[in-house]
Amino acid sequence: MRKITYDRSKCMACRSCEVACAIEHTMSKNLYKALSEKDKPLPRRHLSPSGTACFTVSCFHCEDPICAEACIVSALKKDENGKVICDTAKCIDCGMCIMVCPFGAITISETFIIKCDMCPDRDGSFACIEACPTKALKEKK
Amino acid sequence: MKVLIIGNHAAGLTAAEVLRKNSDKTDITIISKENTPPYSRCLVSDIISGEKNIEDILFKDKDFYEKNRINAMLGKTALSVDAENKTVILDDKSKIPYDNLIIATGGDPAMPDLPGINLKGVFGLRTDQDALKIKDYLKNSKTAVVLGGGLVGIKAAAALSLTGKKVKVFVASSGILSQILSKDEADILQNKLEDQGVEFLMHSDGKEIMGKQKAECLITDKGDKIECELIIVAKGVKANTGLIKDTSIKTDHGIIINDSCMTNIKTIYAAGDVAQSKDDIRNESWMNSIWPLAVEEGKVAALNISGKKTNLLERTSMNAFHIAGTWLVSCGLTGLRDTKEDTEKYFLLDRKKNNYKKFIFKDNQLVGFALIGNILNAGVLNLLMRKKINLGNTKDQLLAGKYDFSSMIPCIMENKERFNEPEFREVLDSFK
Numbered sequence: 358m359r360k361i362t363y364d365r366s367k368c369m370a371c372r373s374c375e376v377a378c379a380i381e382h383t384m385s386k387n388l389y390k391a392l393s394e395k396d397k398p399l400p401r402r403h404l405s406p407s408g409t410a411c412f413t414v415s416c417f418h419c420e421d422p423i424c425a426e427a428c429i430v431s432a433l434k435k436d437e438n439g440k441v442i443c444d445t446a447k448c449i450d451c452g453m454c455i456m457v458c459p460f461g462a463i464t465i466s467e468t469f470i471i472k473c474d475m476c477p478d479r480d481g482s483f484a485c486i487e488a489c490p491t492k493a494l495k496e497k498k
Numbered sequence: 499m500k501v502l503i504i505g506n507h508a509a510g511l512t513a514a515e516v517l518r519k520n521s522d523k524t525d526i527t528i529i530s531k532e533n534t535p536p537y538s539r540c541l542v543s544d545i546i547s548g549e550k551n552i553e554d555i556l557f558k559d560k561d562f563y564e565k566n567r568i569n570a571m572l573g574k575t576a577l578s579v580d581a582e583n584k585t586v587i588l589d590d591k592s593k594i595p596y597d598n599l600i601i602a603t604g605g606d607p608a609m610p611d612l613p614g615i616n617l618k619g620v621f622g623l624r625t626d627q628d629a630l631k632i633k634d635y636l637k638n639s640k641t642a643v644v645l646g647g648g649l650v651g652i653k654a655a656a657a658l659s660l661t662g663k664k665v666k667v668f669v670a671s672s673g674i675l676s677q678i679l680s681k682d683e684a685d686i687l688q689n690k691l692e693d694q695g696v697e698f699l700m701h702s703d704g705k706e707i708m709g710k711q712k713a714e715c716l717i718t719d720k721g722d723k724i725e726c727e728l729i730i731v732a733k734g735v736k737a738n739t740g741l742i743k744d745t746s747i748k749t750d751h752g753i754i755i756n757d758s759c760m761t762n763i764k765t766i767y768a769a770g771d772v773a774q775s776k777d778d779i780r781n782e783s784w785m786n787s788i789w790p791l792a793v794e795e796g797k798v799a800a801l802n803i804s805g806k807k808t809n810l811l812e813r814t815s816m817n818a819f820h821i822a823g824t825w826l827v828s829c830g831l832t833g834l835r836d837t838k839e840d841t842e843k844y845f846l847l848d849r850k851k852n853n854y855k856k857f858i859f860k861d862n863q864l865v866g867f868a869l870i871g872n873i874l875n876a877g878v879l880n881l882l883m884r885k886k887i888n889l890g891n892t893k894d895q896l897l898a899g900k901y902d903f904s905s906m907i908p909c910i911m912e913n914k915e916r917f918n919e920p921e922f923r924e925v926l927d928s929f930k
Contacts, residue, residue, distance in 0.1 A: 365928050405904040412904040412928075417921040426512075426797070427790040429540040431557050449541070452818035452873050456827045457790060459881035460903045460921070464874055465825070 358439030359475065360497040361483060363413055367493035368404075370411040375400040377488030378415075381476055399466065401473040402485050413494070415485070416441060416462040416473035424454035424463060432469075445469040499524050501803055502586055502594055504576045504741070505602030506530035507539060508789055509770025511558060512796030513600050518566040520804035526568045527594065529586070533573030536562070537626050539604075540789060543650075545629035546636070547657035552626055576603070581745045581763050598803045601742065601753060601761075601768040602796060605735035605787065607650075614707030620729045623654050632730065636661060639727035643667075643716050645704050647674035649817065651732030652691070656821055658730075659695040666697045666724060668704055676834035678817050682845060683828070683868045686854055690822040704729075735787060737772045750774055751785045757809040759799035767803065769795035779814035779830045779865050779883065786815045812884035818873065824852070827876040830866030830883050831858055841865060844897055857896055862888050864896070878903050885916045 376388070379398035383391035391398045402415035422441045425433040432447035433454055448469035455463050455470065463472045476483050486494045501517055503510045506528055517524050537555045544550040563570045575589040579601075585593045607622025609615055619639070621632050632654075636642070642658045644651045647669030658665045667674075673684030674691075688698055699718070706717040707729060716724045737752040747761045748754045752774035759767045759775075770792035777784035791813055801808040816829040831841065838860075846855040851871065858866035864883040869876055878901050882889065892909050895901065907925070910917055914926060 363928060403902070405902050412907060412925075414903050417924070419919070419921050421919075423790075426793040429538050429789050430555070431538075449820070451540075451820050452825045452827060452876070453789065454877075455873055456816055456818040456829065456876045457880060458877035461875035461878045462903075463877075 358418070360418075361415070361486060362495050362497045364493045364495070365412065367491045368411055368413065369491055369493075370404060370406065371490065372404050373488040373490060374402050374413060374485035374494055375404055377484040378402045378473075381478070381484035382471075382474075386478070396466070399464065399471050401462075401464075401471060403461075403464075414460050414462055417460060418473070418475075423457045423459070427453040427457045429453055440475050441472070442474060443470055443472060499597045499803075500595060501526050501598045501600065501800075502596035503528045503600045503602060504530070504586065505600075505604055505770065505772075506532060506536055506570070506572065507557075507602070507604060507770065508792035509604075509773075509796035509799075510600065510602035511536055511562075512793045513602065513769060513800040514568050515566060516797050516800035517804060518568070520801065520806065524804070526566070527571060527596075528563075528568055529571045529574050529576050529588070529594070531573070531575040532625060532627075534626055535560070539624065542623065542626055542629040543653040543657040545626060546623075546633050546654065547660040548633070549657075549660070552630075555626070576741050579742050579745050579747075579766070581747070581766060584765060586741075597765065599766045600796070600799050600803070601766065601772055602770045602792075603738035603741065604771040605737045605752075607731060608734045608736040609731055610645075610733055612704060612707060614709065614713065615731070617707055617709050617713045618711055619709070619713035619727055620707060620731060622731050623650055624735070632728070635728055636663060640664060641666065641724075641726040642728040642730065643704070643724060643726040644730045644732055646732035646734070647671070647698070648677060648732055648734060649675060649819075650735075651730070652687075653819075653821065654730045654732060655696045656691060656694065659691075663728075664697070665695065666699060666726070668702045668718070669698060669700050670703045671834060672700060673834055674698065675828075678815060678828045678833055679868060680832060680834050680837065680856070683826070683832070683854065683856060683870060684834070686870055687822070687824070687826060690824055694822050735771065737774075737785070739772060750783060754783065755795070758802045758807070759795050759810065760802065767799035769799045775810065775813070777814050778812045778886075784815075786813065788816060790816065812886070814884065816880065818876070824871060825873045826868070826870050827873045828866075828868040829876070829880050830864070832856070832866045832868045836866065846897070846899065855899065859889070859893065862890065862893065864889065875902050878906055882906065882909065885913065887913055887916075 379400040383398045404413040418441045432444045536557045538557045541555040578587045641664040644655045644667045655667045673681045703719045704716045705719045753768040755773045771787040818827045841860045844857045853871035856868040
């Protein structure tokens with residue numbers, strides 16, 4: 358399964374990953390145009406300081422996803438590629454997955470939940486990795 | 499191996515799916531008294547409001563049974579279990595043999611012994627068919643009464659109010675959702691539901707339902723007469739344990755299971771709302787009738803039957819929902835009657851942002867919390883609670899509202915031995 362890894366020692370806490378992730382999930386995929394879109398750009402990756410260093414969190418696409426077990430409408434599922442995906446048409450925004458995700462990797466919009474979807478609109482690359490200036494985020498192959 | 503599963507909802511279906519994932523050869527049969535495709539029970543109230551129809555609340559794909567090669571016997575009721583001969587006897591007198599049995603029969607609405615309870619217009623609410631009947635009956639009703647302020651009653655009341663009908667909810671205790679909320683949280687939610695048009699009568703209950711053939715009015719325990727055409731009885735759920743009454747399976751409020759979901763008979767497992775297991779925060783056997791635990795129990799029962807020794811994760815009561823325009827999460831010892839002298843409680847209220855948080859600690863451990871409004875990172879709190887982490891200075895951080903995962907890493911580092919899942923290992927490795 359494809360995996361994004363994070364090397365803390367290289368991270369400068371610049372938040373480029375957060376910004377790139379938010380823009381990737383807009384209609385226009387452009388920072389300036391996105392600001393005028395109806396839905397606010399929201400990141401699926403969150404960076405916050407921890408002690409003297411920092412740490413970035415997004416969905417780990419867990420081996421045994423507890424969020425999918427808690428989903429009462431079976432919107433959250435682990436697909437055949439190991440990705441934990443949310444069918445937003447089914448999601449009723451009840452908050453069960455947020456209640457159980459130990460990483461706080463799921464956030465919320467007015468109508469459905471928001472989580473890392475591994476950039477389905479891209480041709481195999483990841484917005485956060487591409488935006489990381491120090492290569493702290495990498496794809497583990 | 500022949501595995502028989504009684505029950506076609508969260509626990510039963512998960513068990514079937516996990517059994518198939520672990521073996522091509524297992525012969526899997528599901529028996530259910532309901533003759534409908536699997537749907538999500540949590541959503542039946544949305545049928546009443548018309549927000550959803552049956553198709554929308556289906557929980558598994560149409561080809562679920564076929565794809566997983568499950569023999570589904572729907573519309574059949576399992577009457578009794580013959581543990582000695584390892585067979586289950588159905589209502590049509592047929593006998594179904596098994597090597598391992600999973601009882602996931604759930605519960606039925608508990609109907610109190612009130613005069614008039616059998617009149618037309620009085621309903622329990624559990625199944626999709628119940629919801630459809632209520633929706634249909636509602637057409638000729640002006641006022642609806644809900645007896646009970648638990649989750650089923652509250653969801654039903656919210657749904658009824660969306661249809662524009664008058665709704666009165668009778669709550670026996672001082673606050674709604676008294677099993678999972680204390681008075682402060684209950685009042686916030688009650689206000690929101692009142693804004694939506696629901697009327698609450700606290701410390702009140704029904705005493706008698708009157709009417710010729712159909713319900714026409716409710717007599718309250720205070721002697722008042724409330725005119726109503728439709729009554730939903732939501733006074734709790736009783737576990738469907740009738741089928742094991744001739745066996746030696748131990749029961750209390752439900753079927754007693756151990757950490758591997760096994761009953762006291764080796765070949766019989768139980769899972770979901772019919773099962774009763776240890777609550778790790780209460781430290782006693784408890785009926786936690788919640789979706790995530792039903793799924794977990796179904797999975798663990800199936801894994802153990804498949805020869806993969808597995809125990810249930812740390813567990814306690816937990817609920818999350820989005821109702822009357824707000825989100826609410828409540829986990830652990832948050833109920834009205836859970837107040838103990840040896841616990842410390844803290845409340846944080848941000849009126850402007852409509853955010854409310856409550857934390858309950860015991861011996862420096864988080865044993866309960868409730869969030870209304872902003873529920874983000876609830877899972878991180880849940881993790882700290884379930885892993886029984888000694889919080890130390892982190893407690894102040896929680897009270898300052900700072901409990902994102904990154905902020906909790908020091909706590910996890912100090913308790914490495916409790917975090918063995920591969921994802922936690924990955925996090926810990928990055929701190930080497």
